[in-house]
Amino acid sequence: MFSQSLQEKSRRDFIKLSSAGVFGLSYSGWMNVLAARAAEKSGSTGKKAKACILLWMAGGPSHKDTFDLKPDSKGAGEFKPIDTSAEGIRISENLPLLAKQMHHGALIRSMSTGEGAHPRAAFNMHTGYREGQGGVAYPSIGSIVSHEIGKKDFTLPNYVSIGGRSYGSGFIGPKDQPLIVSDPSRGVEDLRSVVSGARFDNRVGLLEEMEKAFYHTYQADNINDHKTTYHRAVTMMQSKEAKAFDLSQESSSSKSAYGSGRFAEGCLMARRLVEVGIPFVEVTLGGWDTHQDNFARVKSLSAQVDKPMSALIADLQTRGLLDSTLVIWMGEFGRTPNINARGAKPGRDHYPRAWSLAMFGGGVKGGMVHGATDKEGASVSEGKVSCIDFMATVCELMGIDHTKENETPTKRPVRIVDKGAKAVKAIIA
């Protein structure tokens, strides 16, 4: 309750300060102060990730065909495990480039969750709550990160979702909604003015005068809030940082390192966004719902992941950003250990009981595996990790107190992660 009101107050203060020169850039001095303060704060809490890139594998990737192969099991499937740069860790032969980065990452092979239908499971894995639980609209992890560690006065949004709508900010409000980039090659929708730059400036100048007069008469907070939002949007349109959304700025060699296709472009854009200070970026790759034709499809999807994801990790490493950037690869659940008998091209069905996810960089202990499944990959035999445990782990890595409560508009306190969560300390460096 208390923290909410403080935050509310500082938001209002900010609005007051910034309204002095609404559409000018006159508050950049203030921004520097805030940035310095933010740096101070994060410095005092120890080494924490400043950004998170969530590579969301929509549909639920088969754990037995990616990161938890069981060559001797009944439903082993077609793929062979290969060695990686981390001793003792073997992953699918379809991920050869990623295998070379494994020393930067940790696998959790003991995920066990409670939702087996796509939308409910995806909601659960994005928010840490079950959809509809207690009648609250829960914020997704991207919105939580935006809300908790995002810079309030940033020229860019603190949460960007590439290639999909993802999950929004729920009760914490639209300021932490994701900015959606549907096609990375086209950048942000509506970011460019439909009129020339000079004419746009004229329009904004006239708007500013109108706003000033209206506020002078009516003096309501929401007039200022409107002004501030427009200010941020206009600043973003004109900012250097917004170039981060423009992939044409990248050299052809870095483009070719990531490969082609939307997901690859999304990974490249994610690096650009993290570089300019956006704390949460989600990139979606769909198609993992392989009820049929599992093996050909997983092979092709793995290829779509392997090059861009390994390039992303390497690129972050080269730029000195990997330690402060957490990269997560996961979907909403795993897939059945047995191969179904559906049609000529068999597949695997939804399986939340035991599955795998991968985390790289960002304070993760490299080259390790947490947990294990039995010999069929059917149940967790060691180190079970629930949805909320995973959420708490992400929070811990990002320096967010997962026990903190935020209030819904009806003054109901809701913890960032529900009670009973235990962060997986073993993978935290």
Add this chain to the structure above:
Amino acid sequence: MIRPVVVTLLLMAGMGFLASQSSDFLVAQESKSEKKAPGSVDTDKESPKSALAETKPPKQMDAKAIAKLIDDDINAQLGQAKLTASPRSSDAEFMRRVSLDITGVIPTAERVVAFLSDSDPNKRSKLIDELLASSKYGHHLADIWGNLMYHVDSDNRFVTKEPLIKYLADSFNANKPWDRMVREILTADGEQEKKGEVTYFLANRGVDKITDSVGKLFLGVQIQCAQCHNHPFTHWKQTEYWGMAQFFYKVNAQVQRNAKTEVKPVVEEISRPQRKINPLPDSAKNVSPKFLGGGSPRLSSTKPYRPVLADWVCTPENPFFGKAIVNRVWAQYFGRGLVNPIDDLADENEPTHPALLKGLAKEFTSGGFDLKQLVRAITLSEAYQRTSIPTPENKSDNVLYSHAAIRVMTPEQLFDSLTSVIGTLGESGKLTGKMMGPARTPPNARDRFVAFFAGSEDPKATDYEAGIPQALRLMNNPRLSGSQNLLNSLARSAGEPRKVFEKLYLMTVSRKPNDGEITKLTEYMARAGDAKTAYGDILWVLLNSSEFVLNH
């Protein structure tokens, strides 16, 4: 804190139980009330008459007397606080506000001009009557109640909303008495195709969801916390929650579950309570049906349960029912409830104006649950008609109604107002059954816009919540930020610029520009060189201004 509750659904494909109910629910009595309304003109063109007559018509609500009741209470409190109220709104301010509030859209330029030049001293009350008689009144309320009764979540992927919207719009437009309407909703059964009101139970499947929702929407009581534990702040006990929940144990709401199998959506009450599907928590195992804070009726095992609940809810005697709706309508017109949060009428949560809430609820429930008459009373009050311009002295008051609250347009109001200026967005708003099904992206431009601009779960009417993506869309989307047709016709009209400025202001911010503004715009036009460019710029500025997006 909150125990996850998994609600499984009973699917009974092929159960074709259809209660035959009279679809002729139109009410005779509200047509009369329209006629008797003081200062009203003939407004009941759109209210169809019905052969059904109430046996004992309740006494008519007197809108002027109720408006006085409102003002006496509010002025007394202002007096106690030694605050002076702001003066009456200007005609332009009033017209824009009351149009947005009653019909959900700004007035046309022509209508504003006619209103401003009208010298009839009763023009405000005539305008109120005109707006209440417009079918937009019901559609606006259907937007509001549709959002409350149907939540967009994955459980409702295959539940269509359109039949509910149609039911709501028709019922509100017919001014169906609120007690009758809620009874219809609470006891609805049959096929959704034939009866839109069953959508409420289709979209809130599971006894916990429907118990929470009925509590919040129709009783103004938040009992959802008591589902899992005794409520920490109020006297609601867990047994109270599950006592209420008992009334929904025989409801079977059947919906399509996936894209492949088509299922006809149906709501019915089946013969046995579904204990296995909706298990009771151990701490409430032996709870018998109980009205909230009231008695325990004996339910007949051979009869449906919900009518028994409706008999208790939809009465003047119910301690919550009248207050709950009066408080909601009040909040719609004033930006905050007499009790806040508006759905928390617990004894522990004091209203700001307790006597007023009680008085309004009494007038409403004893006067035939007449919603249009309640709106008429509210909008006729001085409190509602005050300007939103604060005085230096009352500036910080936002509780005592010393000046009108400035509210943010809902996404629906914004869309309808934008398109009323720039024309439709070139897409059909018609939904077909197939399109409404599994699609994740809303199928028409208005729904997409609303989804994109939708704020938090329970937005405060006065909070501007839109973020950068929304601002970018309004500024830079070629479809939203202007209209070539409009600009061409303005430029072609070859009127003097002053007239065009006036037109642009009237159609967007519902007022004429003042002299200072005209000077500024004239200068701007000189700099821009070309008239059409300047008009395009001015239209853009107006549509992106807070004066446009706020209801002031």
